[in-house]
Amino acid sequence: xxxxxxxxxxxxxxxxxxxxxxxxxxxxxxxxxxxxxxxxxxxxxxxxxxxxxxxxxxxxxxxxxxxxxxxxxxxxxxxxxxxxxxxxxxxxxxxxxxxxxxxxxxxxxxxxxxxxxxxxxxxxxxxxxxxxxxxxxxxxxxxxxxxxxxxxxxxxxxxxxxxxxxxxxxxxxxxxxxxxxxxxxxxxxxxxxxxxxxxxxxxxxxxxxxxxxxxxxxxxxxxxxxx
Numbered sequence: 643x644x645x646x647x648x649x650x651x652x653x654x655x656x657x658x659x660x661x662x663x664x665x666x667x668x669x670x671x672x673x674x675x676x677x678x679x680x681x682x683x684x685x686x687x688x689x690x691x692x693x694x695x696x697x698x699x700x701x702x703x704x705x706x707x708x709x710x711x712x713x714x715x716x717x718x719x720x721x722x723x724x725x726x727x728x729x730x731x732x733x734x735x736x737x738x739x740x741x742x743x744x745x746x747x748x749x750x751x752x753x754x755x756x757x758x759x760x761x762x763x764x765x766x767x768x769x770x771x772x773x774x775x776x777x778x779x780x781x782x783x784x785x786x787x788x789x790x791x792x793x794x795x796x797x798x799x800x801x802x803x804x805x806x807x808x809x810x811x812x813x814x815x816x817x818x819x820x821x822x823x824x825x826x827x828x829x830x831x832x833x834x835x836x837x838x839x840x841x842x843x844x845x846x847x848x849x850x851x852x853x854x855x856x857x858x859x860x861x862x863x864x865x866x867x868x869x
Contacts, residue, residue: 643756647749648677654745662741668731672724672738679720680713687715691841691848713750714849736811736867743814744800751793758786764833783831792824811867819860826853 652673659669688710689702695710696702724742728735757763764776765783773781796817803813829850833839840847846854 643759644753647752647756648673650752651745651749654748655742658741658744659738662737664733664738664741668733669741672727672742675723675727676720676742679723680716681711682716683719684711684713684716687712687718690715695838712849714852718852734810736809736814739814740810740812743817744797744804747793747796747800747817751790751797754786754789754793758784758790762786763789764836764839765831766833767835768831782833785828785831788828788831792821792828796821796824809867812864815860815864815867819857819864822853822857822860826850826857 655673656666656669659672660666685705689696691712692710724738725735727733728738761774761776763785765774765785767780768783769781770783772784772787774784774787776782799820800813800817803816826849829847832847834842840849843851
């Protein structure tokens with residue numbers, strides 16, 4: 643599903659890049675760098691924040707037995723790689739961000755469908771009618787489904803914003819800010835009572851701590867860009 647998501651993102655990004663006046667060759671390079679950054683960053687961040695789950699070096703590379711990735715970690719690594727490339731090629735970073743945004747959200751939707759099918763992202767116990775039964779027979783929040791619904795909402799917002807004559811960069815900054823805020827609150831539905839649940843620091847996950855710093859920065863960038 644992650645591979646299908648990337649292919650869908652590639653198709654959309656190539657189309658949006660052409661519409662924004664960004665060369666096809668450059669977009670292929672950018673998507674290749676993004677793929678490398680997302681895969682490497684996602685795995686590295688997962689290992690760093692779950693180091694206690696690995697007994698030796700071999701476990702780290704044994705993806706089949708000890709799988710695990712962090713989407714935010716992948717984003718953190720991919721963005722600098724793309725930024726450096728865009729600067730070197732003198733590509734407008736705001737136009738590029740706007741061109742990449744729709745494809746990224748489509749990719750998230752498809753990838754999260756895979757998460758939902760394999761019951762990744764275990765939720766907290768709940769008595770809500772849409773709770774999902776876990777293997778221990780406890781009813782839990784379907785966190786992956788929340789992520790899918792949230793991404794579909796974001797896709798609707800993108801369609802609305804694209805119809806308006808916005809300054810370059812407003813789309814990507816607005817969507818990234820919305821995603822960061824919504825993701826912060828959705829993290830509260832993730833489990834905390836099982837051994838493999840995300841560790842908490844003052845009742846917040848590592849993703850939430852990262853977003854606490856990212857959200858004010860995004861607000862600043864958006865306000866500055868809107869002037």
